[in-house]
Amino acid sequence: MAKFLNTSATNFFLEELIKNAKERLILISPFLRLNDRIKELLEDKDRLKIDIRIVYGKSDLHPDEIKWMQKLDYVRLSFCKNLHAKCYMNESECIISSLNLYEFSQVNNNEMGILVRKYEDNEVFKDAYEEAQRIIRISEEVRISLDEVKTDSSSKEVEADEENNNFSKLTTSKLAAKYKLKTADLLDKLTEKGFLKLNENGKHFLTDQGKAIGGEFRSSQYGGYFLWNENTEI
Incomplete structure (x- = not known):
């Protein structure tokens, strides 16, 4: 009952x-x-x-x-x-x-x-x-992550990269928005191309191939996030 x-x-x-x-x-x-x-x-x-x-x-x-x-x-x-x-x-x-x-x-x-x-x-x-x-x-x-760039010293490092390389860096969510995709779908595509891999806990990490195309992993007080060149091809 x-x-x-x-x-x-x-x-x-x-x-x-x-x-x-x-x-x-x-x-x-x-x-x-x-x-x-x-x-x-x-x-x-x-x-x-x-x-x-x-x-x-x-x-x-x-x-x-x-x-x-x-x-x-x-x-x-x-x-x-x-x-x-x-x-x-x-x-x-x-x-x-x-x-x-x-x-x-x-x-x-x-x-x-x-x-x-x-x-x-x-x-x-x-x-x-x-x-x-x-x-x-x-x-x-x-995907349990917080795709957010904070306005602090780490974001200043990103600005320096943009100035030195003449391109801007985008978080995964912003790159997904550029291609009119959901963030989860973009993560799948980046994984298929070998730029990201999943660990045994189902969390993404950046591969050497991902680093070679300009991908970066950054940490913030809310967790980790990835940065990508705005001209990253998917």
């Missing part, structure tokens, strides 16, 4: 659901701004190499969330347009709720939800799992 959850129960059972995950964890929420407790639980699941899928629906992902997720090897993040569903599940339990994975909502809002256990309501659990998988399939997986 499904169990009704009020606000406090939703928060409690959400934490229990994450803690009890043994194989997989799916978190679907339009808004994403995790509190410290949820982050601690997810970090522990990451250490245990649990497959974690997070789907969100608002494109203004906060830099702090990106910076935090860059440290996790077993978290895959996807963006789903027009997402309004809130569903959280592991291999045996599922919460369908009004609760967003948003710190403000968890503290300030009045929420409702239901808890479904696979061994009690197998058919309902199966339907919820299949719908969660459909949402994942129609979502666009996000």
Whole structure:
């Protein structure tokens, strides 16, 4: 039998659901701004190499969330347009709720939800799992990086390169915009050409071939990003 959850129960059972995950964890929420407790639980699941899928629906992902997720090897993040569903599940339990994975909502809002256990309501659990998988399939997986050049000493180095070489450097997102591509699609093309490679954690790194055409990797307080000559051919 499904169990009704009020606000406090939703928060409690959400934490229990994450803690009890043994194989997989799916978190679907339009808004994403995790509190410290949820982050601690997810970090522990990451250490245990649990497959974690997070789907969100608002494109203004906060830099702090990106910076935090860059440290996790077993978290895959996807963006789903027009997402309004809130569903959280592991291999045996599922919460369908009004609760967003948003710190403000968890503290300030009045929420409702239901808890479904696979061994009690197998058919309902199966339907919820299949719908969660459909949402994942129609979502666009996000490369966890922050393609941003900060106005500091590192950007001055870029300006110097532009002056010395008579061409400007573009971040991956700006180069993608020039070619009217999504950033993820451009990353795939750069990988196909051998300018980038993926490491065992699914993160890109610059190859010698990429360096030879003027590609650079820079670090900022928000994480790493790539710079490319504006005339880079793809």
